[in-house]
Amino acid sequence: xxxxxxxxxxxxxxxxxxxxxxxxxxxxxxxxxxxxxxxxxxxxxxxxxxxxxxxxxxxxxxxxxxxxxxxxxxxxxxxxxxxxxxxxxxxxxxxxxxxxxxxxxxxxxxxxxxxxxxxxxxxxxxxxxxxxxxxxxxxxxxxxxxxxxxxxxxxxxxxxxxxxxxxxxxxxxxxxxxxxxxxxxxxxxxxxxxxxxxxxxxxxxxxxxxxxxxxxxxxxxxxxxxxxxxxxxxxxxxxxxxxxxxxxxxxxxxxxxxxxxxxxxxxxxxxxxxxxxxxxxxxxxxxxxxxxxxxxxxxxxxxxxxxxxxxxxxxxxxxxxxxxxxxxxxxxxxxxxxxxxxxxxxxxxxxxxxxxxxxxxxxxxxxxxxxxxxxxxxxxxxxxxxxxxxxxxxxxxxxxxxxxxxxxxxxxxxxxxxxxxxxxxxxxxxxxxxxxxxxxxxxxxxxxxxxxxxxxxxxxxxxxxxxxxxxxxxxxxxxxxxxxxxxxxxxxxxxxxxxxxxxxxxxxxxxxxxxxxxxxxxxxxxxxxxxxxxxx
Numbered sequence: 001x002x003x004x005x006x007x008x009x010x011x012x013x014x015x016x017x018x019x020x021x022x023x024x025x026x027x028x029x030x031x032x033x034x035x036x037x038x039x040x041x042x043x044x045x046x047x048x049x050x051x052x053x054x055x056x057x058x059x060x061x062x063x064x065x066x067x068x069x070x071x072x073x074x075x076x077x078x079x080x081x082x083x084x085x086x087x088x089x090x091x092x093x094x095x096x097x098x099x100x101x102x103x104x105x106x107x108x109x110x111x112x113x114x115x116x117x118x119x120x121x122x123x124x125x126x127x128x129x130x131x132x133x134x135x136x137x138x139x140x141x142x143x144x145x146x147x148x149x150x151x152x153x154x155x156x157x158x159x160x161x162x163x164x165x166x167x168x169x170x171x172x173x174x175x176x177x178x179x180x181x182x183x184x185x186x187x188x189x190x191x192x193x194x195x196x197x198x199x200x201x202x203x204x205x206x207x208x209x210x211x212x213x214x215x216x217x218x219x220x221x222x223x224x225x226x227x228x229x230x231x232x233x234x235x236x237x238x239x240x241x242x243x244x245x246x247x248x249x250x251x252x253x254x255x256x257x258x259x260x261x262x263x264x265x266x267x268x269x270x271x272x273x274x275x276x277x278x279x280x281x282x283x284x285x286x287x288x289x290x291x292x293x294x295x296x297x298x299x300x301x302x303x304x305x306x307x308x309x310x311x312x313x314x315x316x317x318x319x320x321x322x323x324x325x326x327x328x329x330x331x332x333x334x335x336x337x338x339x340x341x342x343x344x345x346x347x348x349x350x351x352x353x354x355x356x357x358x359x360x361x362x363x364x365x366x367x368x369x370x371x372x373x374x375x376x377x378x379x380x381x382x383x384x385x386x387x388x389x390x391x392x393x394x395x396x397x398x399x400x401x402x403x404x405x406x407x408x409x410x411x412x413x414x415x416x417x418x419x420x421x422x423x424x425x426x427x428x429x430x431x432x433x434x435x436x437x438x439x440x441x442x443x444x445x446x447x448x449x450x451x452x453x454x455x456x457x458x459x460x461x462x463x464x465x466x467x468x469x470x471x472x473x474x475x476x477x478x479x480x481x482x483x484x485x486x487x488x489x490x491x492x493x494x495x496x497x498x499x500x501x502x503x504x505x506x507x508x509x510x511x512x513x514x515x516x517x518x519x520x521x522x523x524x525x526x527x528x529x530x531x532x533x534x535x536x
Contacts, residue, residue: 021462023056025121025130029108029148030139031061031072035174037079039205040139043454045080046087048097052459056129060121061103072103085452100128108140109147114155121157134169135461142176146190153194161196167464172201175266177470179256180486181479188472201461202470206267208453210442211416213468215274215376216288218410218418225408226279228380230355236531238377239271241365244321245372246514247343251334259345260313260482260489263365266470269296269478271412272361275376276351285467293474299481300350307488308503309528314344314519315494316368317510326368326514340494340509343367346522347485348529362526364533368514374413377534380406405435407534416450417441504528 026044028036047053061072077098081089104120106113121134136152138145149171152158158169171191178184191200206212219226228234241263247254254262273292280287302310317328329335329343344366351361382405405423419439426434442450460468495508506521517533526533 020052021054021459021464022133023054023129023131024133024135024462025058025060025125025128026135026137026462027060027062027117027121028137028139029062029144030141031103032063032065032067033139035139036061037076038083039452039454040137040458041076042080042084042087043452043458045084045094045097046452046455047459049087049090049093052455053462058100058102058124058128058130060117060124061101062106062108062117064105064107066105067103069101069103073098073101076101086450108144108151111151111154114151114157118155118157132168135172136169137172139174142179145173145187149191149194158194160194161199163196163198167196167199170199170201170461170464171195172203172461174203176257176261177202177266177475178479179261181476181483184475184479188476192472197472198466200472201466202472202475203457203461204266204270204468204470205453205457206412207270207468207470208455208457209412209416210450211410211412211418212271212274213456214418215410220279231357231359233380234359235379235381236359236529237275237361238379238526238534239268239275239361239363239375240377240534240536241268241374242369242517242536243367243372244369246316246326246329246368247332247335249333251332254343255335255339255341258313258341259343259365259367260485264345264347264363265478265482266475268363268365269481270470270474271376272296272299272349272363273474275378276356276361278355283467285465288467289471289474293471293477295351295353296474296477296481298351298353298356300352301481302484304484304488306503307485308506310348310525311485311488312344312346312504312506312519312521312525313342313489313494314366314506314512314521315339315341315509316343316366316512316514319368319514319516321368321370321515328510328514329368330510340489342489342494344369344512344518344522346518346525348525360529360531362531362533364518364522366518370515370517371536372414373411373536375536376410376412378408378410379531379534380408405433415441416443417445 028040030036044053044059067075077094080087080094102120102124104117106117124130125132134157136148136158138148140148149158152171158171161167178187219229270292273295276295277291278294280291315329316326319326329341330337330339335341344364346362346364349361349363351357351359405421407421409419409421411417411419417440419437421435421437423433424436426432457468460466494506494511504521504524506519511521512519523533
């Protein structure tokens with residue numbers, strides 16, 4: 001039985017407070033797109049079912065597709081039924097919810113559209129009591145971010161507020177936040193000319209996942225772990241994001257992005273920051289975001305002449321994934337037949353601060369791998385004195401195969417939970433060691449519905465809590481860190497050995513079979529310091 005506890009700790013103040021926003025009007029640009037259908041409307045409906053939305057609110061869909069309010073409501077109903085994760089759909093509840101859904105077709109690039117939108121929002125605001133509390137969600141291609149924000153500003157819908165004023169209106173921006181450092185800086189400069197930073201909510205949906213949110217609670221609410229969370233006890237950290245899917249219909253986008261920009265620059269860097277950050281002095285949004293940014297700034301910069309000693313890239317070829325035949329990346333729709341875009345990337349990071357000096361962080365992300373899984377594995381050091389090493393048949397060798405008998409794993413997807421591996425004596429007259437795992441799963445422990453990442457993040461954006469959103473300096477620091485890798489990979493073909501004698505020859509693309517765990521070069525990378533990837 002899981003018991004609830006109350007901890008008197010200034011750091012944890014506010015954790016138990018129920019979150020409920022004021023009345024609002026949300027405009028979703030790109031409302032006819034997949035994100036709105038699969039994630040946004042199902043998340044809003046789930047929040048409504050759980051009484052997390054105010055009594056009065058309005059959601060206005062916007063895209064170029066012609067539709068009436070009733071057609072939009074019917075389309076969104078079908079989407080909630082089809083894509084709603086663990087949502088208990090109730091017809092009578094939907095009918096009440098749907099009364100707050102509206103649709104206004106138009107071209108988001110045309111300034112004239114915003115005049116009519118302004119009038120509609122004023123009328124809808126009076127009807128639902130939102131009183132100009134507008135939030136604009138940019139569920140669009142990145143090329144539309146600036147035109148939309150500039151048109152919102154020129155029409156008077158987006159007004160810059162002082163940092164001590166309520167953050168209305170607000171703008172929610174989906175990733176990617178630029179495609180390199182230069183574009184990210186340019187985007188921020190233009191956004192900040194229109195809006196203050198506290199009005200901008202950059203969504204990284206990984207930060208909305210329960211296990212990711214739990215990292216801070218796990219570290220800072222349990223005194224048995226935080227004293228060990230340093231280079232005295234931790235040997236290394238592995239962060240893995242593995243997908244069985246290929247690029248699907250996203251070939252054109254992926255050709256411009258690749259694994260490094262699509263996953264590592266945002267999602268995995270946020271995970272690194274949460275694992276490695278120092279304790280904030282409070283749970284205020286800026287205190288926690290300050291610490292996440294500080295630790296990212298402490299990551300050692302890549303030497304442009306030694307990138308191949310710390311970074312590995314790969315591209316999937318043909319193979320079998322979960323028993324199904326998979327084509328190679330270069331044969332995917334809208335992908336160049338000679339493409340050198342990476343579908344796999346692995347990095348070795350070193351953090352130059354007191355806590356983490358000498359502890360490598362290995363991160364990897366790839367498509368068409370053997371299994372779908374995202375996890376953080378903290379490998380602790382072996383005991384300083386090998387007390388059992390001289391005993392025959394102790395089983396210690398197998399326990400030590402992954403460098404430590406103690407591994408703490410935070411599982412992010414598909415199953416959310418935490419496990420701890422430790423050595424114990426196997427029953428019997430002789431002393432034989434065996435590795436056992438204590439496993440905590442959210443679904444088993446709590447039983448009830450685990451909110452989706454978008455439920456949490458949409459709710460926080462409505463309340464005005466930016467804690468789980470990417471701040472501009474974090475985004476810029478991440479791009480700055482990865483720029484040498486991006487530039488090196490753009491300039492040098494993958495089969496070329498360059499720079500240092502320590503460079504890893506990565507081989508011509510494709511260099512790993514679909515359904516494998518990526519290129520052999522990734523094993524060489526982690527093996528260069530005597531480690532190996534965890535068996536998943």
